[in-house]
Amino acid sequence: MSHIHIPDGILPLWLWVLGYILIGICFIFGAFYIKKFQKQSKFPLISIMAALMILTMSVPIPFPVPYHINLAVLAGIILGPILSLFAILTSNLLLAFTAHGGITVVGLNTLVISIESLVGYLIFNFFYKKTDKIFFSAFTATFLALIISTFLAIGIVYAGTHNFSSLSHHNCCNKEEHQEKISIHNEKHVESELIEHHEHQDTEEKFNIKRFFALMFMFGFIGWILEASLTGFIVSYIKKVKPDILNL
Protein backbone atom coordinates (compact mmCIF):
# COMPACT_ATOMS: atom_id res chain seq x y z
CA MET A 1 0.00 0.00 0.00
CA SER A 2 2.90 2.32 0.64
CA HIS A 3 3.87 2.50 -2.97
CA ILE A 4 2.29 5.04 -5.27
CA HIS A 5 -0.77 3.50 -6.82
CA ILE A 6 -1.37 6.66 -8.82
CA PRO A 7 -1.58 5.46 -12.41
CA ASP A 8 0.14 6.94 -15.45
CA GLY A 9 -1.03 10.30 -16.71
CA ILE A 10 -1.60 12.08 -13.38
CA LEU A 11 1.83 12.99 -12.06
CA PRO A 12 3.68 15.65 -14.08
CA LEU A 13 6.57 14.85 -16.38
CA TRP A 14 9.26 16.59 -14.26
CA LEU A 15 8.37 14.50 -11.21
CA TRP A 16 8.46 11.06 -12.72
CA VAL A 17 11.53 11.88 -14.80
CA LEU A 18 13.20 13.00 -11.57
CA GLY A 19 12.19 9.65 -10.04
CA TYR A 20 13.88 7.80 -12.89
CA ILE A 21 17.02 9.96 -12.59
CA LEU A 22 17.31 9.35 -8.83
CA ILE A 23 16.76 5.64 -9.18
CA GLY A 24 19.28 5.61 -12.06
CA ILE A 25 21.90 7.12 -9.76
CA CYS A 26 21.11 4.56 -7.04
CA PHE A 27 21.29 1.83 -9.69
CA ILE A 28 24.78 2.91 -10.78
CA PHE A 29 25.99 2.79 -7.16
CA GLY A 30 24.33 -0.60 -6.70
CA ALA A 31 25.92 -1.99 -9.88
CA PHE A 32 29.31 -0.70 -8.75
CA TYR A 33 28.80 -2.44 -5.38
CA ILE A 34 27.91 -5.73 -7.09
CA LYS A 35 31.01 -5.60 -9.29
CA LYS A 36 33.36 -4.53 -6.51
CA PHE A 37 32.22 -7.15 -3.99
CA GLN A 38 31.58 -9.92 -6.54
CA LYS A 39 27.91 -10.30 -5.67
CA GLN A 40 26.92 -11.77 -9.06
CA SER A 41 26.12 -15.07 -7.35
CA LYS A 42 23.32 -13.24 -5.57
CA PHE A 43 21.40 -12.63 -8.83
CA PRO A 44 19.20 -15.73 -8.43
CA LEU A 45 18.48 -14.73 -4.82
CA ILE A 46 17.57 -11.18 -5.90
CA SER A 47 15.36 -12.68 -8.60
CA ILE A 48 13.68 -15.03 -6.15
CA MET A 49 12.95 -12.12 -3.80
CA ALA A 50 11.59 -10.08 -6.72
CA ALA A 51 9.40 -13.01 -7.74
CA LEU A 52 8.22 -13.38 -4.13
CA MET A 53 7.33 -9.70 -4.03
CA ILE A 54 5.45 -9.95 -7.31
CA LEU A 55 3.53 -13.01 -6.17
CA THR A 56 2.56 -11.41 -2.87
CA MET A 57 1.82 -8.02 -4.49
CA SER A 58 -0.43 -9.57 -7.10
CA VAL A 59 -2.53 -11.33 -4.44
CA PRO A 60 -4.99 -8.67 -3.19
CA ILE A 61 -6.31 -9.13 0.33
CA PRO A 62 -10.12 -8.59 0.46
CA PHE A 63 -10.57 -5.08 1.77
CA PRO A 64 -12.52 -1.92 0.72
CA VAL A 65 -9.68 -1.18 -1.70
CA PRO A 66 -7.52 -4.02 -3.01
CA TYR A 67 -4.81 -4.17 -0.37
CA HIS A 68 -1.67 -6.18 -0.79
CA ILE A 69 1.52 -6.74 1.10
CA ASN A 70 4.85 -6.11 -0.63
CA LEU A 71 7.47 -7.73 1.67
CA ALA A 72 9.93 -4.87 1.03
CA VAL A 73 11.20 -4.90 4.62
CA LEU A 74 11.69 -8.66 4.45
CA ALA A 75 13.65 -8.16 1.22
CA GLY A 76 15.76 -5.55 3.01
CA ILE A 77 16.43 -7.88 5.95
CA ILE A 78 17.38 -10.84 3.74
CA LEU A 79 19.20 -9.08 0.89
CA GLY A 80 20.38 -5.91 2.57
CA PRO A 81 19.36 -2.44 1.40
CA ILE A 82 21.57 -2.31 -1.72
CA LEU A 83 20.66 -5.62 -3.30
CA SER A 84 17.00 -5.21 -2.37
CA LEU A 85 16.92 -2.13 -4.64
CA PHE A 86 17.34 -4.44 -7.64
CA ALA A 87 14.59 -6.79 -6.46
CA ILE A 88 12.25 -3.84 -5.88
CA LEU A 89 13.00 -2.26 -9.27
CA THR A 90 12.42 -5.58 -11.03
CA SER A 91 9.13 -6.29 -9.29
CA ASN A 92 7.87 -2.75 -9.95
CA LEU A 93 8.84 -2.92 -13.60
CA LEU A 94 7.12 -6.27 -14.17
CA LEU A 95 4.01 -5.19 -12.29
CA ALA A 96 3.83 -1.88 -14.18
CA PHE A 97 3.35 -3.82 -17.41
CA THR A 98 0.21 -5.30 -15.88
CA ALA A 99 -1.19 -1.80 -15.11
CA HIS A 100 -0.31 -2.16 -11.43
CA GLY A 101 1.26 1.18 -10.57
CA GLY A 102 1.96 2.68 -13.96
CA ILE A 103 5.09 2.56 -16.09
CA THR A 104 5.94 6.24 -15.60
CA VAL A 105 5.93 5.95 -11.81
CA VAL A 106 8.27 2.94 -11.66
CA GLY A 107 11.18 5.19 -10.66
CA LEU A 108 9.23 6.93 -7.89
CA ASN A 109 7.71 3.65 -6.70
CA THR A 110 11.14 2.04 -6.54
CA LEU A 111 12.49 5.02 -4.64
CA VAL A 112 9.67 4.89 -2.05
CA ILE A 113 9.84 1.12 -1.55
CA SER A 114 13.64 1.14 -1.44
CA ILE A 115 13.54 3.74 1.32
CA GLU A 116 10.96 1.55 3.10
CA SER A 117 13.30 -1.40 2.74
CA LEU A 118 16.33 0.59 3.97
CA VAL A 119 14.47 2.06 6.96
CA GLY A 120 13.05 -1.37 7.84
CA TYR A 121 16.49 -2.96 7.63
CA LEU A 122 18.07 -0.32 9.89
CA ILE A 123 15.27 -0.35 12.49
CA PHE A 124 15.18 -4.15 12.55
CA ASN A 125 18.92 -4.42 13.19
CA PHE A 126 18.80 -1.68 15.80
CA PHE A 127 15.92 -3.22 17.78
CA TYR A 128 17.19 -6.76 17.45
CA LYS A 129 20.59 -5.81 18.83
CA LYS A 130 18.97 -3.89 21.70
CA THR A 131 16.14 -6.25 22.68
CA ASP A 132 16.96 -9.66 21.13
CA LYS A 133 13.23 -10.09 20.43
CA ILE A 134 12.79 -11.16 16.84
CA PHE A 135 9.01 -10.71 16.39
CA PHE A 136 8.98 -7.34 18.13
CA SER A 137 11.93 -6.08 16.07
CA ALA A 138 10.47 -7.21 12.74
CA PHE A 139 6.99 -5.91 13.62
CA THR A 140 8.24 -2.48 14.73
CA ALA A 141 10.63 -2.17 11.80
CA THR A 142 7.92 -2.97 9.25
CA PHE A 143 5.30 -0.79 10.92
CA LEU A 144 7.57 2.26 11.13
CA ALA A 145 8.97 1.73 7.64
CA LEU A 146 5.45 1.55 6.22
CA ILE A 147 4.42 4.76 7.98
CA ILE A 148 7.50 6.58 6.67
CA SER A 149 7.07 5.31 3.13
CA THR A 150 3.36 6.18 3.13
CA PHE A 151 4.15 9.76 4.17
CA LEU A 152 6.79 9.85 1.46
CA ALA A 153 4.32 8.60 -1.14
CA ILE A 154 1.74 11.19 -0.02
CA GLY A 155 4.40 13.92 -0.22
CA ILE A 156 5.37 12.88 -3.74
CA VAL A 157 1.75 12.80 -4.90
CA TYR A 158 1.20 16.21 -3.32
CA ALA A 159 4.32 17.66 -4.95
CA GLY A 160 3.03 16.54 -8.32
CA THR A 161 -0.60 17.49 -7.97
CA HIS A 162 -0.90 20.55 -5.71
CA ASN A 163 -1.15 22.77 -8.80
CA PHE A 164 -3.53 20.35 -10.43
CA SER A 165 -5.50 23.20 -12.07
CA SER A 166 -2.74 23.44 -14.69
CA LEU A 167 -3.85 20.04 -15.98
CA SER A 168 -7.47 21.08 -16.32
CA HIS A 169 -7.00 24.62 -17.64
CA HIS A 170 -3.80 24.53 -19.67
CA ASN A 171 -5.72 24.25 -22.92
CA CYS A 172 -8.15 27.17 -22.51
CA CYS A 173 -6.07 29.46 -24.71
CA ASN A 174 -2.47 30.15 -25.63
CA LYS A 175 -0.17 32.40 -23.58
CA GLU A 176 -0.44 35.56 -25.73
CA GLU A 177 -4.20 35.25 -25.97
CA HIS A 178 -4.36 34.77 -22.24
CA GLN A 179 -2.20 37.88 -21.56
CA GLU A 180 -4.32 39.92 -23.97
CA LYS A 181 -7.53 38.84 -22.28
CA ILE A 182 -6.09 39.70 -18.90
CA SER A 183 -5.04 43.20 -19.98
CA ILE A 184 -8.46 43.93 -21.53
CA HIS A 185 -10.08 42.53 -18.45
CA ASN A 186 -7.87 44.68 -16.23
CA GLU A 187 -8.65 47.86 -18.12
CA LYS A 188 -12.39 47.29 -18.02
CA HIS A 189 -12.87 45.76 -14.63
CA VAL A 190 -10.03 46.76 -12.38
CA GLU A 191 -12.20 47.03 -9.31
CA SER A 192 -14.15 43.83 -9.80
CA GLU A 193 -11.01 41.81 -10.46
CA LEU A 194 -10.29 41.10 -6.84
CA ILE A 195 -13.82 39.85 -6.23
CA GLU A 196 -13.61 37.61 -9.29
CA HIS A 197 -10.21 36.34 -8.23
CA HIS A 198 -11.60 35.25 -4.87
CA GLU A 199 -14.59 33.62 -6.56
CA HIS A 200 -12.24 31.84 -8.93
CA GLN A 201 -10.18 30.59 -6.01
CA ASP A 202 -13.32 29.18 -4.37
CA THR A 203 -14.27 27.21 -7.46
CA GLU A 204 -10.74 26.26 -8.55
CA GLU A 205 -9.99 22.55 -8.79
CA LYS A 206 -7.32 21.67 -6.31
CA PHE A 207 -5.85 18.62 -4.70
CA ASN A 208 -6.88 18.28 -1.06
CA ILE A 209 -3.91 16.76 0.75
CA LYS A 210 -5.87 16.32 4.00
CA ARG A 211 -8.59 14.32 2.27
CA PHE A 212 -6.00 12.21 0.45
CA PHE A 213 -4.11 11.63 3.67
CA ALA A 214 -7.36 10.61 5.44
CA LEU A 215 -8.12 8.10 2.67
CA MET A 216 -4.58 6.69 2.74
CA PHE A 217 -4.58 6.50 6.52
CA MET A 218 -8.04 4.91 6.68
CA PHE A 219 -7.13 2.15 4.23
CA GLY A 220 -3.49 1.95 5.21
CA PHE A 221 -3.61 1.60 8.98
CA ILE A 222 -5.11 -1.89 9.07
CA GLY A 223 -2.76 -2.85 6.27
CA TRP A 224 0.29 -1.64 8.19
CA ILE A 225 -0.66 -3.80 11.18
CA LEU A 226 -1.40 -6.74 8.89
CA GLU A 227 1.88 -6.50 7.01
CA ALA A 228 3.92 -5.80 10.15
CA SER A 229 2.43 -8.86 11.92
CA LEU A 230 2.97 -11.02 8.89
CA THR A 231 6.59 -9.91 8.49
CA GLY A 232 7.07 -10.55 12.23
CA PHE A 233 5.78 -14.12 11.92
CA ILE A 234 7.79 -14.77 8.74
CA VAL A 235 11.05 -13.52 10.27
CA SER A 236 10.39 -15.47 13.51
CA TYR A 237 9.82 -18.64 11.51
CA ILE A 238 12.98 -18.14 9.45
CA LYS A 239 14.96 -17.45 12.66
CA LYS A 240 13.75 -20.76 14.13
CA VAL A 241 14.27 -22.90 11.02
CA LYS A 242 17.18 -21.36 9.08
CA PRO A 243 18.69 -18.39 10.93
CA ASP A 244 21.69 -18.02 8.61
CA ILE A 245 19.36 -16.51 5.95
CA LEU A 246 18.83 -13.47 8.15
CA ASN A 247 22.56 -12.66 8.48
CA LEU A 248 22.12 -11.69 12.15
Next chain:
Amino acid sequence: MKIADLDYYATFGNSFLHKIPAKYKLIDAAIILSAVFYAKNVYSLAIMYFLLMTYLVFSGLPRRNFLKVSLYPLIFTAMFLFSMENLTYLTAFKVILRVLCISTTFIFLIFTTPYIQIFKALSVFLPDIMINILFNTYRALFIINNTLDNLLTTVRLRGGISISRPVHSLKTIGNLVGFFVIKSIETSEKMYEGLKLRGYSDKVFFSRD
Protein backbone atom coordinates in the same frame (compact mmCIF):
# COMPACT_ATOMS: atom_id res chain seq x y z
CA MET B 1 -4.98 -11.81 -12.85
CA LYS B 2 -1.74 -13.70 -12.42
CA ILE B 3 1.33 -13.00 -14.55
CA ALA B 4 1.26 -16.67 -15.61
CA ASP B 5 -2.18 -16.13 -17.20
CA LEU B 6 -0.99 -13.03 -19.02
CA ASP B 7 2.04 -14.93 -20.23
CA TYR B 8 -0.23 -17.69 -21.56
CA TYR B 9 -2.18 -15.21 -23.71
CA ALA B 10 1.05 -13.61 -24.90
CA THR B 11 2.74 -16.90 -25.81
CA PHE B 12 -0.15 -18.88 -27.28
CA GLY B 13 -2.27 -16.08 -28.72
CA ASN B 14 -2.65 -15.93 -32.47
CA SER B 15 -3.87 -12.43 -33.29
CA PHE B 16 -2.32 -10.08 -35.85
CA LEU B 17 -0.85 -8.07 -32.97
CA HIS B 18 1.11 -11.13 -31.80
CA LYS B 19 2.99 -11.15 -35.10
CA ILE B 20 4.34 -7.60 -34.76
CA PRO B 21 7.91 -7.52 -33.34
CA ALA B 22 8.19 -6.40 -29.71
CA LYS B 23 10.39 -3.39 -30.49
CA TYR B 24 7.70 -1.85 -32.74
CA LYS B 25 5.09 -2.42 -30.07
CA LEU B 26 7.31 -0.74 -27.51
CA ILE B 27 7.85 2.23 -29.84
CA ASP B 28 4.10 2.37 -30.43
CA ALA B 29 3.46 2.32 -26.66
CA ALA B 30 5.96 5.17 -26.19
CA ILE B 31 4.23 7.22 -28.92
CA ILE B 32 0.81 6.71 -27.34
CA LEU B 33 2.24 7.60 -23.92
CA SER B 34 3.64 10.88 -25.27
CA ALA B 35 0.43 11.62 -27.17
CA VAL B 36 -1.61 11.13 -24.00
CA PHE B 37 0.67 13.47 -22.06
CA TYR B 38 0.43 16.17 -24.69
CA ALA B 39 -3.26 15.69 -25.58
CA LYS B 40 -4.89 19.11 -25.20
CA ASN B 41 -8.52 18.20 -24.72
CA VAL B 42 -10.85 15.48 -23.62
CA TYR B 43 -12.05 14.78 -27.18
CA SER B 44 -8.65 13.76 -28.48
CA LEU B 45 -8.27 11.44 -25.48
CA ALA B 46 -11.74 10.00 -26.11
CA ILE B 47 -10.87 9.38 -29.76
CA MET B 48 -7.63 7.70 -28.75
CA TYR B 49 -9.44 5.41 -26.29
CA PHE B 50 -12.14 4.66 -28.87
CA LEU B 51 -9.44 3.60 -31.35
CA LEU B 52 -7.81 1.37 -28.76
CA MET B 53 -11.16 -0.25 -28.00
CA THR B 54 -11.76 -0.77 -31.73
CA TYR B 55 -8.41 -2.56 -31.87
CA LEU B 56 -9.53 -4.74 -28.98
CA VAL B 57 -12.79 -5.69 -30.75
CA PHE B 58 -10.96 -6.81 -33.88
CA SER B 59 -7.86 -8.25 -32.22
CA GLY B 60 -9.43 -11.51 -31.08
CA LEU B 61 -8.02 -11.10 -27.57
CA PRO B 62 -10.10 -12.28 -24.58
CA ARG B 63 -12.08 -9.05 -24.06
CA ARG B 64 -13.39 -9.72 -20.59
CA ASN B 65 -10.00 -10.52 -19.08
CA PHE B 66 -8.41 -7.69 -21.02
CA LEU B 67 -10.89 -5.14 -19.67
CA LYS B 68 -10.61 -6.57 -16.16
CA VAL B 69 -6.88 -5.85 -16.13
CA SER B 70 -6.97 -2.55 -18.01
CA LEU B 71 -9.72 -1.09 -15.79
CA TYR B 72 -7.84 -2.01 -12.58
CA PRO B 73 -6.07 1.39 -12.25
CA LEU B 74 -9.48 3.08 -12.06
CA ILE B 75 -9.79 2.05 -8.40
CA PHE B 76 -6.78 4.18 -7.53
CA THR B 77 -7.79 6.96 -9.90
CA ALA B 78 -11.08 7.13 -7.99
CA MET B 79 -9.16 7.50 -4.75
CA PHE B 80 -7.22 10.37 -6.29
CA LEU B 81 -10.34 12.03 -7.70
CA PHE B 82 -12.11 11.79 -4.33
CA SER B 83 -9.27 13.90 -2.94
CA MET B 84 -10.01 16.75 -5.34
CA GLU B 85 -11.93 19.87 -4.46
CA ASN B 86 -14.37 21.49 -6.90
CA LEU B 87 -13.75 18.75 -9.42
CA THR B 88 -15.57 19.23 -12.73
CA TYR B 89 -16.86 16.40 -14.91
CA LEU B 90 -14.56 17.51 -17.71
CA THR B 91 -11.42 17.20 -15.62
CA ALA B 92 -12.56 13.89 -14.15
CA PHE B 93 -13.17 12.50 -17.65
CA LYS B 94 -9.83 13.81 -18.78
CA VAL B 95 -7.98 12.11 -15.95
CA ILE B 96 -9.92 8.85 -16.38
CA LEU B 97 -9.32 8.79 -20.14
CA ARG B 98 -5.62 9.51 -19.70
CA VAL B 99 -5.30 6.62 -17.27
CA LEU B 100 -7.34 4.27 -19.45
CA CYS B 101 -5.46 5.11 -22.66
CA ILE B 102 -2.10 4.34 -21.05
CA SER B 103 -3.19 1.24 -19.16
CA THR B 104 -4.94 -0.18 -22.26
CA THR B 105 -1.82 0.42 -24.36
CA PHE B 106 0.40 -1.48 -21.93
CA ILE B 107 -2.13 -4.27 -21.52
CA PHE B 108 -2.15 -4.63 -25.31
CA LEU B 109 1.62 -4.94 -25.16
CA ILE B 110 1.63 -7.53 -22.40
CA PHE B 111 -1.29 -9.55 -23.82
CA THR B 112 0.40 -9.87 -27.20
CA THR B 113 4.12 -10.01 -26.37
CA PRO B 114 5.86 -12.66 -24.25
CA TYR B 115 7.99 -11.16 -21.47
CA ILE B 116 11.13 -12.67 -22.98
CA GLN B 117 10.56 -10.69 -26.17
CA ILE B 118 10.09 -7.52 -24.15
CA PHE B 119 13.33 -8.16 -22.22
CA LYS B 120 15.10 -8.75 -25.52
CA ALA B 121 13.85 -5.43 -26.89
CA LEU B 122 14.71 -3.67 -23.63
CA SER B 123 18.22 -5.17 -23.59
CA VAL B 124 19.22 -2.58 -26.21
CA PHE B 125 19.17 0.21 -23.63
CA LEU B 126 18.92 -1.48 -20.21
CA PRO B 127 22.16 -2.58 -18.47
CA ASP B 128 23.16 -6.26 -18.41
CA ILE B 129 22.57 -6.54 -14.66
CA MET B 130 18.94 -5.51 -15.05
CA ILE B 131 18.28 -7.86 -17.99
CA ASN B 132 19.93 -10.65 -16.01
CA ILE B 133 17.72 -10.12 -12.99
CA LEU B 134 14.58 -9.61 -15.10
CA PHE B 135 15.20 -12.88 -16.94
CA ASN B 136 15.94 -14.80 -13.74
CA THR B 137 12.89 -13.31 -12.01
CA TYR B 138 10.65 -14.32 -14.88
CA ARG B 139 12.04 -17.84 -14.67
CA ALA B 140 11.72 -17.94 -10.89
CA LEU B 141 8.12 -16.71 -11.01
CA PHE B 142 6.86 -19.88 -12.63
CA ILE B 143 9.01 -22.17 -10.50
CA ILE B 144 7.93 -20.76 -7.15
CA ASN B 145 4.34 -20.10 -8.24
CA ASN B 146 3.74 -23.85 -8.31
CA THR B 147 5.25 -24.23 -4.83
CA LEU B 148 3.04 -21.45 -3.51
CA ASP B 149 -0.10 -22.96 -5.06
CA ASN B 150 0.66 -26.34 -3.49
CA LEU B 151 1.34 -24.79 -0.09
CA LEU B 152 -1.89 -22.77 -0.18
CA THR B 153 -3.88 -25.87 -1.11
CA THR B 154 -2.31 -27.80 1.77
CA VAL B 155 -3.14 -25.06 4.28
CA ARG B 156 -6.72 -24.75 3.02
CA LEU B 157 -7.27 -28.52 3.14
CA ARG B 158 -6.05 -28.63 6.73
CA GLY B 159 -8.26 -25.69 7.71
CA GLY B 160 -5.29 -23.54 8.64
CA ILE B 161 -6.90 -20.20 7.81
CA SER B 162 -10.12 -19.07 9.44
CA ILE B 163 -11.61 -15.57 9.85
CA SER B 164 -12.86 -16.50 13.34
CA ARG B 165 -9.23 -16.92 14.52
CA PRO B 166 -7.40 -13.94 12.94
CA VAL B 167 -4.18 -14.08 14.99
CA HIS B 168 -3.83 -17.84 14.51
CA SER B 169 -4.54 -17.44 10.79
CA LEU B 170 -2.00 -14.65 10.49
CA LYS B 171 0.59 -16.82 12.25
CA THR B 172 -0.20 -19.71 9.92
CA ILE B 173 0.17 -17.46 6.86
CA GLY B 174 3.41 -16.07 8.33
CA ASN B 175 4.81 -19.57 8.85
CA LEU B 176 3.67 -20.56 5.38
CA VAL B 177 5.37 -17.57 3.74
CA GLY B 178 8.44 -18.16 5.93
CA PHE B 179 8.62 -21.76 4.74
CA PHE B 180 8.02 -20.51 1.22
CA VAL B 181 10.91 -18.03 1.52
CA ILE B 182 13.28 -20.77 2.74
CA LYS B 183 12.16 -23.11 -0.06
CA SER B 184 12.56 -20.31 -2.62
CA ILE B 185 16.06 -19.47 -1.44
CA GLU B 186 17.04 -23.14 -1.69
CA THR B 187 15.55 -23.13 -5.19
CA SER B 188 17.60 -20.04 -6.07
CA GLU B 189 20.79 -21.79 -4.96
CA LYS B 190 19.97 -24.84 -7.08
CA MET B 191 19.03 -22.55 -9.95
CA TYR B 192 22.38 -20.79 -9.80
CA GLU B 193 24.31 -24.09 -9.63
CA GLY B 194 22.32 -25.37 -12.62
CA LEU B 195 22.95 -22.21 -14.60
CA LYS B 196 26.67 -22.28 -13.80
CA LEU B 197 26.90 -25.89 -14.96
CA ARG B 198 25.34 -24.86 -18.26
CA GLY B 199 27.94 -22.15 -18.78
CA TYR B 200 26.13 -19.15 -17.34
CA SER B 201 28.52 -16.20 -17.06
CA ASP B 202 26.29 -13.54 -15.48
CA LYS B 203 25.06 -12.48 -18.89
CA VAL B 204 21.89 -13.46 -20.74
CA PHE B 205 22.01 -14.05 -24.49
CA PHE B 206 18.94 -14.06 -26.74
CA SER B 207 18.48 -16.00 -29.92
CA ARG B 208 17.66 -14.09 -33.11
CA ASP B 209 14.17 -15.68 -33.43
